[in-house]
Amino acid sequence: MTEAVAGVLAATPIVASLADGPLFGLPLPELWFALLFAILATFLFLDGFDFGAGAVFATRDDDAERETILAAIGPFWDGNEVWLVVFGGTLFAAFPRVYADLFSRHYLLMFGILGALIVRGLAPEMYEQRHDDAWQRWWGRAFVVGSVLAPFLLGAFVGNWVLGSERSLTLHAVVVGLTVVALTVVSGVAFLRLKSRGALRTDIRQYGEAAVVAYLVLVVASLASLALVSARIRTGVTSLPVLALVGLSVALATGYVMALRRDRDHLALGLSGGLTYGLVAAVALLLYPAIDPASGLTVEAAIISTLPLNLMSIGAAILLPLITSYFIVLYSAFSGPAQPTEGY
């Protein structure tokens, strides 16, 4: 039956025309490259602030404060993490060779990331299942370890990707990993300040300020360490767009500190988002026109053929605005401070 339906539909001119050339003559490979990194940045920003919340969790002993932190990320983190699934899916669908090469080349690193994400995902759910000290202490630790390890390893992965490294954990990758951890703390603090009141809110400001300074130092260290070993990156780092992004980051970081001090928490969270998108944009700029320096694959060479690319583009054009609307519903339903009693 489905074959008959398919036969009728395949005869329609729409399907035939989709194989002819790019949709509306758009530069689809570049658009998907940009979209891929936009998705990565969105993941890093959204899941980043709940990773950061996990890091802050380590500094709080008070039960009510810990519950508040968990309640703050409770409704969001699952949706946030789906951006990683979408990133993986998009890379797979649009640039399958890069997906395959990159993931298999950094085999053990990928499994480290998966392990950290498993621990990270499980911990808050488990923490709330039992209310005795030993159980909560251990799951609390697991939550912190997962929250720090996941962005660290993801950062290391991206560092290797940009460098075109064959090995799993190079020194450069470690520096990039630490940079990403610092960034998650920056946005985590802003997010938690929005979601909390009292001692928790006032105490964590200093962590945010320290993290943003550490972040700037680490960004410079990352760029320098990558530039030291790769002539290609040296050229990239000294190019105008990357230098402009570094300058912008300093401005955003300054704004972030000021916003924290004036209790403009929404603004601080937005500025940390700016830092995140800026960092990922720098990664994309350092890669382009390659998408996988290790194999020398360019965006144009790695993209899938016209027909599936056009189909994916239509799908994404319909779905991405829808997804945005879901997040608006979610975040507006849970706006305002979280209560320790809310949540799981």
Next chain:
Amino acid sequence: MIDPVLASRLQFALTTIVHIIFPVMSMGLAPFLIYFTWKDIRSDDPVYEQLRRFWTKIFAVSFVVGTVTGIVLEFEFGTNFAAFSTAAGELFGGPLAIEGMMAFMLEATFLGVFVFGRERVGDALYFVSSIAVGLGTWLSAVWILIANSWMQTPRGFEVVQEGGQRVIHLTDPLAAYANPRFPWMFVHMQNAAVESVALFMAGVGAYYVFRHHIWDYTVVEIGFWEKTMKIGIAALLITAPLQVLHGDAYGRHVAETQPQKFAAMEAVWETDSYVPEYIVAFPTDLQDLTDPRAKELFGLGIPGGASWLASGGDPQAEIRGLNTFETEAPPVALVFWSFRAMVGMGFWFLLLAFWGGYRWWRGQLLEDDLLHKALMGSSLLGILAVQLGWVVTEVGRQPWVIQGVMKTSDGVSPGLTGAEATLTLAGFALVYTLLLVLYTYVIARIVREGPPGNDELETPTPELGPEEPPTVGAGDD
């Protein structure tokens, strides 16, 4: 060190077979949750709020574990099956990406509203979010099964040589994605998920009903548990017959499109007609363990049954034997026995449904202690049957990763070393065992705690006491 091909296959098998538990729970619970939410909003009976809250807890835990194990599966295509991903990414990656965007996003964002938002959003949005979550779980299955069904009965593509590599290009999206296998897989899988949850509900409900009505224990929330058992049986009455019906048609479709898999399911080596449907079959020699019918020691079969099933009613129909295929046969014993166990359970569930339905109709549902025991004992069998079904589907199509196009051994990442693959396999074996233990522990805890909202009424269940009823038995009242 295990060979990277074998280690990758074992790892994928392990991670899939554990993962499938959690989507089965969430897909199966989805329609129930929508119903409970609707009744919670519309009726005055507080039991529906309890049902919604209780099963939402189980849904949330299942969803979280499903998410983390699902990301693993997605990444494994890249890490362990890079050659497959490179060759088939154009066709296979698309459905996965759309699944993430269309289904998983819907489910995960609205789950936040659904789990945490009862007090924060209005009734209408809350009900909509229950539908969005449910729709998300089902759409996820649509896209995953579109991708999988394409591997079983590939259509709409061409294979070209590109830079020394075989690359598969999409030529006809409708043929590829409106795949002939897809409807069978989808209907069979979705119904199986709802059936599995129905069995779980009926089993859990029966446990408390049994303790209360048969053993005379005080169970404060007995109304809740009776309702749970009844809803489970009602759902079983719908899903169990359907599962057998479309399972039969699905089998016929497999016989037509994947004759090698069908031959493995029936352990047919030589092409033959009037092939019996063996219920059980054992080899004479231990060396033939992988072939249940080798020089049969003992076999119990329905004459012409397999031919009848394959052709849809002709006991004389010919079945092509495994020896006639150029490629080596899949592990026959595993496929043969998994298939039998799955089908056997399918009929057992049908019996349970009719049994429960009959007792209910006669007004004896609360007194039949044997039925309660049968339901308790079967509460996890639905999930097991789903896993066995996937074993038949996935092991049965070996050695092909894409039927007739690409072998599994050619799909493994070329640079992968045995050491790496063995290390991660061992790691996953450990982590997934812990995951299963934790998940079981948490679900058991939720079930033991009972419905939320009446903590002050809860009587502690007696300590693990004697197996015998502490008071008079069922027959005395």
